[in-house]
Amino acid sequence: MKALIRYIVFFHTVLFALTMAHAEKTVTMGIYQNIPLCFTDSSNQPQGIYIDVLNHIANKEGWRIKYRIDTWNRCLQALDKHEIDLMCGIAVTLERKNRYFFNDENVMLDWGQIYLSVGSSIQSILDLNHKKIATISGGILRTALQDLARAFDVTCNFVLVESANEVFDLIEQNEVDAGTVLRLFGMRFSYQYHVKPSPIVFAPLHLRFATANPQKQNLLNAIDYHLKSLKDTDSSVYYQSINRWLIDSPIHWHLPGWILISTAALLFFLLMTSIILKRKINRRTLELHSQNIKLQQEIDRRIEADKALAFSEKRFSQYIECSPDGVFVSDNNGCFAEVNPSACALTGYSRDELIGMSIFVLVPNDKQDKAKNHFAKVRHKGKSSGVLPYLTKSGTQKFWIISAVKLSNNEFLGFAKDITEIKIAENKLIKSERLLRTIAHNYPHSYVSIIEKDMTVSFSSGQEFQRMKLEPEQFNGKHLSEIFGTQATYIIQQYEKTFLGEEVSFELFFNDQYQLYKTVPMIESDNSIPRILVVVENISQQKKIEQEKAQLERQLLQAQKMEAIGTLAGGIAHDFNNILAIILGNIELCLEESDPMDPIHLSMAEAQTASIRARELIRQILNFSRQTMPDKEPIAIIPIVKESTQLIRASVPSSIKINTNIVDSEDAIIGNPTQINQILLNLCSNAVYAMGEKGTLTIEASREVPDPVPSLINDLEKKPYIKISVIDNGSGIPQDIINKVFDPYFTTKKIGEGSGMGLSMVYSIIQSHNGAITFHSSSDHGTQFNIFLPIIYEKVNTKQDLPEPTLKGSGNILFVDDEEMLVKLGRRMLTQMGYSVTGFHDPVAALSDFESHASDYDLVITDMTMPDISGKNFSKKILAIRPDIPIFLCTGYSDAIDETMAKELGIKQFLLKPLSKRKLAEEVYAVLMR
Incomplete structure (x- = not known):
């Protein structure tokens, strides 16, 4: 029975630990600056031997470690107040054992050492009498040195500091005579200071993990379990970390000066020691007498504790004896090793009959597999519970619910509660429920x-x-x-x-x-x-279906409108890009051939800028119609905000006052300028609508490091963002719809005034930019939307690069486009680059010419959308004639082919119109001249 009691106690301890381990996913640990045990690096990230070990254990246990970085004293205060779960690098002492719970396995062994200024003559503990000694406040080294000094009748004046670095600073500045630091810290950092180690070494320290919360002891159990395993494996994280921070790191060893004179001073030291020891013997005799008295008191206390433990075990034994549930221990084969009286009463067998009997003897034949699976689960997973039928000695079948845990490889502890009456009642209830359902249906x-x-x-x-x-x-x-x-x-x-x-x-x-x-x-x-x-x-469900059907019909209609817009946008893009290609190409040629000081040159440059903006407008239209996916790149956000603000000024009624507070910044984000413009246009459009004919619209932009708070998309972190705010003093958003404003197709505007996609699009864009959005609204003050876009710490060069000379080359090029002006323009550009160009605006004629002179051409450049034969099929026929010839397929816009499809067909380059002359020169040169 005593063995069973120990099993029960162990079971409850394990069960408690498992429960707590499952519940506690976040573990908070305090760290202070104690290199190489625990510290923070230049980016304020926790590092050190303790950090490596704990991160490894946390990964195994499924913990999420949260580090609290502070001084030694404040970490101890946080531990006392249960503000942190664990403290690392804390030495075990008797006094601390009364305050904290420690794990059993040492992470490191260390000891204290006295450091001196370079010219100091201190050589022994006796030399410290009436000296000023720097030591860390609240640290164990002060107490240990104080006890050692007291034993030699030495009085020390301690100067308390917050870190070991401050100890070295005070020694170097001769503000103290000596200082105490841990040996490992001194070995690594003393060379950085004008200090030297002394021969005074004291206080061996067992450095471990500690907690002040008794409910967190399961964390220490898990740490001991993994730490022992790590120490047993030579290649473990534990030894890798030691190699990293101790062996591979720059440790500077010093040969103490006292070694050079130790031999000469040995006789003098022994003489002084014998005199001192003689004085101590009498005093130690009195101390031993006092200690003997204390020892006797401790023996008496332990005798009382043993009596209390015996009484507790006896009382617990009575609980087990009187328990209405069956309690048993089985071996690895499933045979009973120990049972309580209730287990005998449940089964009808005596204790002697049950001991050695297989559990499976009590299980009906048709449930043997279920019982064996239950037992196998306990073997492999450590615990299991479930309902099983069992046979009493008289052959009566009953039911019990069994909970079992694995104590060791050969022992299993189980609790069995008879639920036969519950099962009978449950079966009756099931029959009644079936009848009731038949009537209710x-x-x-x-x-x-x-x-x-x-x-x-x-x-x-x-x-x-x-x-x-x-x-x-x-x-x-x-x-x-x-x-x-x-x-x-x-x-x-x-x-x-x-x-x-x-x-x-x-x-x-x-x-x-x-x-x-x-x-x-x-x-x-x-x-x-x-x-x-x-x-x-x-009929609520039917009504709901009808309403959803009506909503789907509205959404379908909106989707059809968007599809029509997309089709229209695609057609506009193709034709407009062809027109822009002609305009931009001729402007480039004029700019190259005109004097930069000529007013005409300046006018052409402005026309070029306007044409490039028109090209970007086409890309915006395609983005809006979802025909293309916008690319993202590092961009300076503030200039884009300013440009969008100017566009908004031009479109807002003059009765709406616009205030701006845009702080200049070269900070960059990863984003798409067109989509940033869409965000501002949508938010400002909604703000103007909410204000009606009169009001004030405010646009703000600045760099900000917000406090970590939840956001509608990504939670805000404490890091730099560009914050863009759009503020109006309109009627605000009604509280009953405030949670729907980002839903697709949701709108409060009249039919024809809005699609309900504006804020939904804003939400999607911010999400794709890894940004965050917050807003608040009231009927008294209007609405404010705040957009946060993360900064990438990269300045973007907003200055235009000086034009580079056009690359020139040689070779024969077949140029095909149904736009005759583009054929002329392409021939003129490529000829200026040194190439021989044959141009066709009829693809059929071009194909006929290639069939006759295929070997004469080095490159084919063709349009995609052409009459009679598309650029895709034209390219197939060209490659069928001469598979090795490179082909450039150009398009103003096409949904019939993209770059991936073009590459699969064997096309060398897939280019989007309008192309600049420089871009065309680079692509042709790359193929023909390299």
Whole structure:
């Protein structure tokens, strides 16, 4: 029985630890600056031996480690207040054992050492008498040195500091005579200071993890488990970390000066020691007497503790003996090794009969597999629970629920509770429930009532009452006005028609649901109608489906509109890009051939800038219609905000005042300028709509490091962002729809005034930029949207590069485009680059020429969208004739082919119009000249 009690105690301890380990996913640990054990690097990231070990254990245990970085004293204060779960690098002392719980495995062994200024003559503990000594406040080295000095009748004056670096600073500045630091720290950092180690070494320290919260001891158990395993493996994280921070790191060893004179001073030291020891013997005799008294007191205390433990074990034994549940221990084969009286009472066997009996003897044959699977689960996973049938000694089948845990490889602890009566009741309940469901299914989502002529209810029944968690009997005898309140008048009017012989059907929204009422007169033999039958059906789901259908139809219509816009945008893009290609190409040629000082040159440059903006406008149209996916690149955000603000000024009525507070910054984000412009246009458009004909629109932009708070998309972190705010003093967003503003197709505007996609698009863009958004709104102050876009710490060069000379080359090029002006332009550009160009605006004629002179050409440049034959099929036919020739496929826009498809066809380059001359030169040169 004592063995069983120990199993029970161990089980509860393990169960508690498992429960706590499962519940505690976040572990907070305090760290202070103690290189190489624990410290923070230049980026304020925790590092050191303790950090490496704990991160490894956390990964195994599924913990999320949260580090609190502070001084030694403040970390101890946080540990005392349970503000942190763990403290690392804390030495074990008797006094601390009374305050904290420590793990058993040492992470490191260290000891204290006295450091001196370079010219100091201190050589022993006796030389420290009346000296000023720097030491860390709250650290163990001060206490240890104080005890050592007291033993030699030495008085030290301690100067308290917050870190070991401050100790070295004070020694170097001769503000103290000596200082105490840990040996490992001194070995690594003393060379950085004008200090030297002394021969005084003291206080061996066992450095471990500690917690002040008794409920966190399971963390220490897990740490010990993994730490022991790490120490047993030479290649583990533990030894890798030691190699990293101790062996591979720059440790500077010093040969103490005292070694050079130690031999000469040895005789003098021994003489002084014998004199000192003689003085100490008498005093130590008295101390030993005092210690003997204390030892006897400790023995007495432990005797009392043993008696209390024995009493506790006896009382716990009584609990087990009297437990109504069966408790047993089995071996690895499933045979009973120990049982309590309740286990005997449940099975009908005596203790002697059960000991050595297999558990599976008690299991019916048809449940043997289930029982063995249950036992196998305990073997492999450490615990299991479930309901199993069992046979008593008399052969009666009963049921019990068994919970079992693995104590060791050969022992398993189980608890069994008989639930036979519960199972019988459960089976009866199942039968009753089946019958009840059969009856209830006659009235799905409905209930039936009988209404008397005085408009009182005489009978009610049906499935719907159960769904509404109401008892039908509570309505019997009540007047309709008591049940339906103000809606009773309308209902009575409908029922009165039925009392006149008319069957009535009507809908009503009552009790947060849509209901369909159908009435039938209950006609007596004398043709009187003293009462009517009412069937009430819950049609809320049907109404919901109808509303969703209407919503889907609206969304489908909106999607069709967007598709039409996309198709139109694609057509515009193709034609417009061809036009722009001609305009830009000729402008480039004119700029090259004109004098930069000529006013005409300046006008052409401005025309070029306008044309490039037109090209970007086409890309915006394609982005809006979802025809292309916008690229992202490092961009300076503030200039884009300013440009968007100017565009907004031009489109907002003059009655709307616009205020701006945009702080200049060269900070960059990873983003797309067009989409940033879309965000601002959508938010400002909504703000202007909310203000009506008059109001103030404010646009702000600045660099900000916000406090970490939740956001609608990505939670804000404490790091630099560009914050963009759009503020209006309009009517605000009503509270009942404030959670719907980012839903697709949701809009408060009239039909034709908005699609409901604006804020949804804003949400999507910010999400794709890894940004965050917050907003607040009230009817008194209007609405403010705050956009946060993360800075990438990279300045973007916003200055235009000086034009580089056009690359020149040689070779024969076949140039095909259905736009004759583009053919002329392409021939002119490529000829200036040194190439021989044959141009066609008819692809069929071009193909015929290539069939006859395929070997004469080095490169083919073709348009995609052409009459008679598309650029895709044209390229296929060219490659069929000469598979090795490189082809450039150019398009203003096409949804029939993209770059990936082009590469699969064997096309060398897929280029988007309009192309600059420089871009064309680079692509052709790369193929023909390299």
